[in-house]
Amino acid sequence: MDWLRWNRRRYDAYAPLYDWVVGRLGFLERGRRRALEMAQLRAGERVLIVAAGTGLDLPLLPPGVDVVAIDISPAMLVRLAARGTAGAIPVNALVMDAARLGFQRASFDCVLLHLAIAVVPDPAGTMREVARVLRPGGRVSVFDKFLPDDAVASPLRRVAGALASIVATNLNRQLGPLLVEGGLSLRALEPAGLGGLFVAARADKAAYSCREPRFDR
Numbered sequence: 001m002d003w004l005r006w007n008r009r010r011y012d013a014y015a016p017l018y019d020w021v022v023g024r025l026g027f028l029e030r031g032r033r034r035a036l037e038m039a040q041l042r043a044g045e046r047v048l049i050v051a052a053g054t055g056l057d058l059p060l061l062p063p064g065v066d067v068v069a070i071d072i073s074p075a076m077l078v079r080l081a082a083r084g085t086a087g088a089i090p091v092n093a094l095v096m097d098a099a100r101l102g103f104q105r106a107s108f109d110c111v112l113l114h115l116a117i118a119v120v121p122d123p124a125g126t127m128r129e130v131a132r133v134l135r136p137g138g139r140v141s142v143f144d145k146f147l148p149d150d151a152v153a154s155p156l157r158r159v160a161g162a163l164a165s166i167v168a169t170n171l172n173r174q175l176g177p178l179l180v181e182g183g184l185s186l187r188a189l190e191p192a193g194l195g196g197l198f199v200a201a202r203a204d205k206a207a208y209s210c211r212e213p214r215f216d217r
Contacts, residue, residue, distance in 0.1 A: 004072065004097060004121050011053075011073035018054050018076065022115075031143045031192035031200050032060055032114050038188050038202040039141035041065055045109035048133065050098050050126065051116035055080030058089045068108075070096040099125035106135040114143040117178065118169045124181045131182030137207035140184060142175065143192060143200050149176035171197075179203050 011018075022028060036057075041047060043064025049057055052069035053076050061067065067084075069091050071077050077093045084091040096102055099122040111130045120126045130140060151174075158172065179186055184203040192200040 007119065007121060008072045011071070012075040015054065015073060015075035015079060019056070019079070023056060027193040027198070028115070029056070029060075031198055032057055034190070034192055035114060035141045035143040035200040035202070036060055038200060039110050039112075039139050041110055046107065047110045047112065048103070048108045049112045049114070050130065051113070051120060052077070052080055052093070053115070055083040055091070057112055057114055058083055058091060059087055061089070067091040069093045070098065070101070072097060098122075099129055101129045101133050103133045105132055107133045108138060109135055110139045110141060112141045114141065116144065117142070117175070118144045118146075118171070118173055123173055123178055127178045127182040127184070131184055131205055134205045136205060138205045139187075140203040142203065143198065145169065145171060145194075145197050146175045146199055147172045149174050175199070175201060
């Protein structure tokens with residue numbers, strides 16, 4: 001199955017209803033806010049939002065940041081651009097695969113992965129790309145659903161996860177191993193909804209390193 005094409009088609013289809021469903025869930029906004037608090041964004045920083053959707057993060061960003069947003073769904077980005085215009089929030093919106101980011105190394109101070117890792121087809125490739133485009137000392141803001149690193153998914157959860165992946169989202173990805181893929185260090189993590197299924201977290205890229213992680217390019 002071509003998961004990238006499937007993601008584009010399904011999120012193009014979901015776009016008209018996305019805000020009506022996701023935007024009404026208060027715990028999701030609270031989780032985004034908490035993850036952004038952990039990231040400590042500052043005016044003048046360049047920020048990349050991966051799998052940005054309809055732009056629900058935009059109103060939560062501090063003023064003065066330089067925002068680039070990418071998503072695989074053109075229909076989602078149409079709504080994101082409209083949200084940016086309505087809120088007078090400048091944003092450069094680009095259709096792009098999260099696992100093949102079209103940016104130079106060390107291009108961003110912070111990358112937002114809010115409800116992103118659980119939906120991208122290639123989470124390990126995405127995390128490697130996130131680390132590649134981060135500047136030394138850069139931060140990753142994470143808000144998503146994860147299986148704890150020390151847990152094993154039950155048979156029921158594996159079945160539920162397989163079904164959920166086709167319709168919307170993966171329930172069984174683990175954050176720790178994905179951070180290792182990118183050579184990123186977990187700085188903070190806390191529960192952020194539905195009994196700990198959702199977490200808010202921050203990970204950092206080393207400010208100085210004698211050995212960079214190896215990437216495809």
